Amino acid sequence: MNFTNFCQAEYRRLKKIQNYQYLLPNYYKKVGISLLILSLITLITRKYLIEDGELIRQIAKKGMLLSLLLITISKEKIEDELIIKLRGQAFAFAFVAGVIYTLIQPLINYLVALVIRPEKAVFNGLDDFIILWFMLVMYLTFFYLFKRYR
Amino acid sequence: MKNRIKIERAILDITQEDLSHKIGVSRQTINSIEKNRYVPSTVLALKLSEVFNKPVNEIFELEPND
Numbered sequence: 001m002n003f004t005n006f007c008q009a010e011y012r013r014l015k016k017i018q019n020y021q022y023l024l025p026n027y028y029k030k031v032g033i034s035l036l037i038l039s040l041i042t043l044i045t046r047k048y049l050i051e052d053g054e055l056i057r058q059i060a061k062k063g064m065l066l067s068l069l070l071i072t073i074s075k076e077k078i079e080d081e082l083i084i085k086l087r088g089q090a091f092a093f094a095f096v097a098g099v100i101y102t103l104i105q106p107l108i109n110y111l112v113a114l115v116i117r118p119e120k121a122v123f124n125g126l127d128d129f130i131i132l133w134f135m136l137v138m139y140l141t142f143f144y145l146f147k148r149y150r
Numbered sequence: 151m152k153n154r155i156k157i158e159r160a161i162l163d164i165t166q167e168d169l170s171h172k173i174g175v176s177r178q179t180i181n182s183i184e185k186n187r188y189v190p191s192t193v194l195a196l197k198l199s200e201v202f203n204k205p206v207n208e209i210f211e212l213e214p215n216d
Contacts, residue, residue: 076176077175078170078175080174080175080176081175081178081179081191081193081194082175082178082179082182082188082189083179085188087196120151149189150178150181150182150187150188
């Protein structure tokens with residue numbers, strides 16, 4: 001394979017990825033909402049009723065992320081070009097908000113801890129669940145706001 | 151960009167809902183285009199032109215600041 005052919009093959013592969021229809025059918029939104037409710041119930045139940053349920057907590061947290069992802073990548077009832085545009089804008093906003101949040105939130109946590117309990121103030125990063133949860137929730141918030149005021 | 155979709159709809163006596171079904175978008179998208187909040191793609195503009203049986207530049211018109 002010469003260089004031109006290689007470049008053409010790479011270009012075709014890139015176009016295939018670019019045009020890949022990653023969205024799930026609309027009914028996955030209901031699946032996502034059901035899973036989200038189930039995860040929330042599990043988390044609340046574990047907190048108040050189960051003494052040592054770290055494994056349950058971890059599973060419920062993963063379930064919550066999965067459910068938000070399902071809601072995020074499932075199609076609207078009518079997925080037209082305006083919705084596709086709004087989806088892109090919401091992804092961009094959520095991504096930027098996620099990065100800013102990840103950079104600023106640990107600092108705020110630290111400063112607040114310094115004021116309230118200086119002896120226990122430590123500078124920690126955010127855990128992956130919080131970051132992903134924040135980005136998914138921001139995406140959904142922006143998307144439904146944009147959709148409402150389209 | 152200005153558009154005459156509302157007028158063309160009135161001529162054909164069809165609602166936003168009817169038009170949206172004809173070109174396969176949601177009613178809100180038609181509303182956004184009519185209110186100049188969204189500029190449709192060429193494909194959608196051509197679909198509109200087909201429904202109204204008029205050339206695209208009779209439905210959409212550029213404004214001086216475009």
